[in-house]
Amino acid sequence: MIDFRELADKYKTPLYVYDLDYMTERYNELKESFKARKSILCYAVKANSNLSIVRHFAKMGSGADCVSIGEVRRAFLAGIPSYKIIFSGVGKSDDEIREAIEKDILYINVESEAELGRVELIAKELNKVSRISIRVNPNIDPKTHPYISTGLHDNKFGVDITTAKRMYIKANNSEFLDPVGIHFHIGSQLTELKPIYESAEIVSDLVRSLVHINIELKFFDVGGGLGVTYKDEKTIPTYEYTQAILGTLKGLDLTVICEPGRFLTANAGYFVTKVLYEKQNGEKKFVVVDGAMNDLLRPALYGAYHKIEAVTNNKTDKRKVDIVGPVCESGDFFAKDYDLVELNHNDLLVIHSAGAYGFGMGSNYNTRGRSAEVAISNGKSKLIRKRETFEDLVANELEFME
Ligand code: LLP
Secondary structure: OOOHHHHHHHHOOOEEEEEHHHHHHHHHHHHHHOOOOOEEEEEEHHHOOOHHHHHHHHHOOOEEEEOOHHHHHHHHHOOOOHHHEEEOOOOOOHHHHHHHHHOOOOEEEEOOHHHHHHHHHHHHHHOOOEEEEEEEOOOOOOOOOHHHEOOOOOOOOOEOHHHHHHHHHHHHOOOOEEEEEEEOOOEOOEOOHHHHHHHHHHHHHHHHHHHHOOOOOOEEEOOOOEOOOOOOOOOOOHHHHHHHHHHOOOOOOOEEEEOOOHHHHHHHEEEEEEEEEEEEEOOEEEEEEOOOOOOOOHHHHHOOOOOEEEEOOOOOOOEEEEEEOOOOOOOOEEEEEEEEOOOOOOOEEEEOOOOOOOHHHOOOHHHOOOOEEEEEEOOEEEEEEOOOOHHHHHOOOOOOOO
């Protein structure tokens, strides 16, 4: 049991709290379920990029899946070796590509023919060979929220099978490119196995057809996407997930790469916020708290559900309330019509499942400093990111002079 009152008194609110021991368990569970093959788990840094979190995974042997050169630098800073770092993303700049090649990471995950051309050109300028993989878009509906669905041709991600094949041939014929991997990631918060299995089949068939033309890859990268329980979602058992994937690889000698983000961190994290006021507009009751959409955007952006727990001595009946923050937007809410007991000034609300895509999607909107972050392990807590001050917020702003 985490003592949120004690943590809130010590570190103030709003506050992110991450349970490192839970992350360890999740990492080990997934790693173990891949044990029939060589595998690397490359933690998707975007899910929670605090250096202490990335370091925690690094210590367990994790690699990193990165979507910007900033994340690549974070991975290095956290001690992840270059040969376990992957760089994906539809819009890598020349500077980012150059740095990734110079840093000799495991591979650049290429998402278009145009990008392949840039990578080749930059590798040539550097007189180096760039290891690449190609992100294939298998055109499979992952059955998740449209904003986090990525494996349909309607989405901007990856290339279709025919294009991928053409790109592998081009890469294989280039002095400056070394095609080592293949990748797909059809979406996030996946709770159905079938779309993953079907995608793996399509992509492994492509690997087989490449073998026929003497292009032998080493890495089969299945992306991330494993869903978690926010409310009552039934999730995919890890063992079934890995068996389904591995079953498509018969006869192929490939190391499997998996890029979990949410699976490892979502339910390890809590967002702790303090009750400021209760108010009523007509029939509607609101609980106004000190955290806001700039701290945790998921409810406002996706209408995402997060379980909310009250830390209070009150034992009144529950009423339906909207839980809202101080930001000047009607979209600034954590829940609508949520059943909660009456609350007093300084009671706490603990918002669950906030360890993935929480802090990282935060902003300084309304000149609000980002929350502090605390990690806990073995009953001990430690600050892993200071609360932002007003001075931090204005530090990069310069005066305009005539
Ligand atoms: N690999 C790639 C190439 C990705 O694009 C992503 C997530 C992952 C791995 C990790 O996916 P995960 O295992 O966490 O599902 N902000 C949204 C989620 C966006 C996911 C973007 N890509 C949310 O709050 O639900």
